Amino acid sequence: MDKIETYSFTVEPFHVDFTGHLFMGVLGNHLLNAAGRHSHNRGWGIDQLNENHYTWVLSRLSIELTEMPAQYEHVEVETWVESVMKLFTERNFMIRNADDGRIYGYARSIWAMIDTATRHPADLLALKDGDILNYLLTNEEKPCPIDKHGRIRVKASKATRTIPTFYSDVDINGHINSIKYIEHILDLFPREQFEQNRIRRFEIAYKAESYMDDTLSFFQSDDDANQLEIRKNVGNTDHLQGETVVQAKVVWTK
């Protein structure tokens, strides 16, 4: 089995923003689909693991792009596993144009495996007799030339926005969908931000689960509105309190 999975998609009309480029959330969705396909085809898919009461949990996702795919473009995502530790594995992605091969960018992600009964992390190296080690491609073998996940620092005196969560926010596990957080985060920024800039890098860290009917408060850092936290069910949004669900950082370029 090849260590790299290639996943293809076409940029659909309803998946582009007002500039004609793919929504970051939809790109994130495609990356997660590619990851799911890679895992499944190697016996590590959620559907296969569920039988054994394990599931993958996404911990970090960082996407860095020199260009965002545009409407009707044909895109290929390559994905592979860079490393495995006991409790975490690093999965990387390359995103390129399927017709001319130009590279839009790369992404990095970190995943844990948890036991769905106990919610405890599983030992990735012990599962399936260490089979996961058969799929490693080091950064020398298959480069992913973007920075690893950085530290996100948020000092915020007040929530920018507080929103309820509804039916369409929730996934099959009853959790707020990983992709919906990305949408809600980018919805904090005004039209002009997207007219005058594009996102060069987007980082997100998933810290805790939230559920339908939870309230999400978005705290943008006082000194940098592009570093932010989502906290759930914060009664008084004048202070940075409550449980952190997600942290994120957006890096813009002209």
Place this chain on the structure above:
Amino acid sequence: MDKIETYSFTVEPFHVDFTGHLFMGVLGNHLLNAAGRHSHNRGWGIDQLNENHYTWVLSRLSIELTEMPAQYEHVEVETWVESVMKLFTERNFMIRNADDGRIYGYARSIWAMIDTATRHPADLLALKDGDILNYLLTNEEKPCPIDKHGRIRVKASKATRTIPTFYSDVDINGHINSIKYIEHILDLFPREQFEQNRIRRFEIAYKAESYMDDTLSFFQSDDDANQLEIRKNVGNTDHLQGETVVQAKVVWTK
């Protein structure tokens, strides 16, 4: 050229709700993709028409299902044109399981063509020397055994919800995305509604455009919360006033 286009998709993990079934909005998106594919392959695609300053505008969409596709199922959408009048065309859809052929349901839609410069409707029968008539399949030739679009009646004394619109609501034309309206409408209903029922029929009528930064007020009819209107920039939401953007009707079943 065959008069029927077949469009295939797999129900992705992030496209299902907490019951494990495809979101209605995502199904709508797939239907619109199928319509776009059918049109394009017959020389009537938006990309081809744009060169001549014409574009398709969706006026009505009614979806009726005996079953909603579930996660990982393989789905085929057949689409064809049932009729053409001067200013409108009726396009139908059949949605079936690609593996065992069972039919999930059908959909009907009505489209107009407008001149993007003048915003006036175009004469569909005059364009391309009446070429569109080559693709008709009457209801006898290709049945679509669901009711045509009904009348949606809303008498509401107060808006149920008023929401701002943001970056992720907007499509490449700067309009609130047709699919996002479906999401926002279904978000009016509580979790229990989806736990205890499924949607048997969903009807939506697109009446006017709304734009990023518009405010959308949702008026559910006093006598039937499943018939509703979205109105934009309604200052005082105690009355049914302002311009109607969308009307919709949801029919539930156990």
